[in-house]
Amino acid sequence: MTENGLICDTVAFVEDFFGDKGDGHDAGHTLRVYRTALMLAEDEPECDVEVVALAALLHDVDDYKLNKGVQSSNAAGWLAAQAYSPQKTEAVLKIIDEVSFRGAGVDDACSTLEGAVVQDADRLDAIGCVGIIRTFVYGASRGRPMYDKEIPPRLHDSFEAYKAGSAGGTSVNHFYEKLFLLKDRMKTAAGRKLAEERDGFMREFVERLTRELAP
Ligand code: ADP
Numbered sequence: 485m486t487e488n489g490l491i492c493d494t495v496a497f498v499e500d501f502f503g504d505k506g507d508g509h510d511a512g513h514t515l516r517v518y519r520t521a522l523m524l525a526e527d528e529p530e531c532d533v534e535v536v537a538l539a540a541l542l543h544d545v546d547d548y549k550l551n552k553g554v555q556s557s558n559a560a561g562w563l564a565a566q567a568y569s570p571q572k573t574e575a576v577l578k579i580i581d582e583v584s585f586r587g588a589g590v591d592d593a594c595s596t597l598e599g600a601v602v603q604d605a606d607r608l609d610a611i612g613c614v615g616i617i618r619t620f621v622y623g624a625s626r627g628r629p630m631y632d633k634e635i636p637p638r639l640h641d642s643f644e645a646y647k648a649g650s651a652g653g654t655s656v657n658h659f660y661e662k663l664f665l666l667k668d669r670m671k672t673a674a675g676r677k678l679a680e681e682r683d684g685f686m687r688e689f690v691e692r693l694t695r696e697l698a699p
Pocket residue numbers: 507508509544547549584585606607609610615618619620622623650651653654655658
């Protein structure tokens with residue numbers, strides 16, 4: 485897609501918004517999700533690429549973890565300030581609303597193809613080499629231990645339980661509670677293929693890590 489003025493302005497907005505946050509939610513994550521989403525959209529000719537681009541760029545600006553659980557409306561505010569079409573704004577906000585993982589037992593269906601593309605792109609950045617690094621950076625930013633064999637992973641059946649559970653958990657548990665589950669929940673063919681490869685590497689890494697941490 486040729487980047488239009490709105491997309492360029494939105495790139496600048498998110499770069500400024502995330503600044504140099506170092507807890508896995510930096511501008512680098514958002515820009516990778518944006519580029520991956522555009523790549524996945526190339527295989528989906530029916531996709532509205534502008535909606536995909538905006539949703540990818542704005543997908544984390546209202547994340548509950550960044551906003552300490554307080555509901556924000558940064559994405560809606562930004563699009564309104566740009567006088568963006570209300571109908572497309574609604575489509576973008578719906579994608580953002582549906583993008584997140586909310587626990588192993590919680591449905592994460594996407595109601596649109598554009599949403600599936602953005603969700604897959606976000607999840608691809610949570611697995612593989614980058615995913616491994618983000619997990620430990622995030623865990624460290626919250627003061628969580630890397631591993632504790634006395635704290636077993638749990639499969640949460642509600643968003644509330646997932647949020648509460650991860651607070652007392654470990655970074656290694658996050659692989660079992662979320663990251664290893666993502667491969668089978670990918671929604672586009674291209675996303676699934678990339679996820680399978682990244683998942684294999686990640687599993688080998690966690691097996692080795694666990695052996696080293698608990699000899
Ligand atoms: P995403 O932006 O991919 O949706 P999240 O917003 O859930 O991911 O979290 C940001 C990063 O931190 C991701 O790489 C994610 O896997 C990681 N993360 C989230 N929760 C935890 C946790 N409880 N322990 C370790 N890493 C976590």
